[in-house]
Amino acid sequence: MTEQAGIPTAELTTVLLVDDEENILSSLRRLLRHQPWRILTATSGAEALAILERETVDLIVSDARMPGMDGAALLSQVREVHPDCMRIMLTGYAEMATIMSAINNGQIYQYLTKPWNDEHLVLTLSKALDHQATERERSRLERLALEQNTQLRLLNESLDSRVKARTAELQQTSDMLDLSFEELRRSYVTSTEVFSLLINQRLPKGKQTNQDVISLVRAFCEDQAIDIQLSRDMTMAAALYNIGKLSWSDNLIVAPADLLYQKNRATYRSYPTQSESLLMTLEPLQDAARLIRFHQERWDGSGFPDNLKGEAIPFGSRLLKLAVDFVELQVGLYLERYLNRDEALLFIRNNSGKLYDPNLAESFISTCVNYLTDVKIGDPAVRAVSTRKLVEGMILARNLHAENGMLLLNEGKQLSSQLIEKLIAFEAVESGHYTVFVRDPLAG
Structure with missing residues (x-):
């Protein structure tokens, strides 16, 4: 195997120079002799095509005017047969027809004029080869992404109950994203939703929240005509907001937040920053990671991790907290008691100005009323009252459950008056507090 500057010929970038004038070829060879390229030459289009049949050529530089086959015709054939080969035309004639033919049919990278500027010519060739290398790497990463997407699908189908295996598979998908995010720039929102399905593998079916949080955030963004970029960041934040919990034990990951705050305070308060840390290395997710970091901040400043207050909390983080709390209240991940949708919305309204941005909370409730068909709180005929404000003849607008779920x-x-008395007594025995959704007997 022949070598140039100590580099095997097979590993060198190959440049083919085509010109019917030997002195031009000699000048170009001298100019390019110090470049780390293998230089081939041809004095006609036919000879150039013959070389291309037996050699792998990365870049061809062809004169425009040659007997027989001109440069435009040659580069057009090169494009058809060897599309990966970069194409540059060298011309000493200001003939627009020839140049346009090369551009349209040969799709040349650039054209240069004779006499050339040595520095400009070398720089143009270098840029063309750099562009080619970038495109080849992009294609390689696209193939890699497709292969790893296939592997991911197969892994998803084979996930078992062991935490170690599921965590390893999630790490593999994270590595895949790191390798292929350039190719997935236009679809990385969809990609994060795929990862949210993997996060759900750590949770029992009844506590898998990510898809519901995503749906609510999307509904709100559409309802309020939120900017498309913020909507995308919000969707990604909703998909991955709890990724920092993946290192928790099975017992902790299904425990309600109020218990965690009492018994595992440091662990619980660390998950937003852990989630942010996992995502910040991926450029397309950095804005979403920031929203995740602050989604447990509270309007009154009593949240974490940075005790931000009021509008110092990013808008997207305030919205994410509303969506997360609304969903987690219904599956026992916020309180020990499971709330129905109306109770969860009532909880949000009652804590407006303390936990939640009051204006944003009302907009969120309005979206839920429009988006969720079984919500009663938006019905003017329905009221939420305590047991001691119940009146005989009222009609239940929602099933009533005990604190234990019964x-x-x-x-x-x-x-009836007897039922009301029994409810009050049962509530006292349970040391609970029931919120009852009722219709007045005369309401439509």
């Missing part, structure tokens, strides 16, 4: 009364049940 069904006490069905929706549609008309309350």
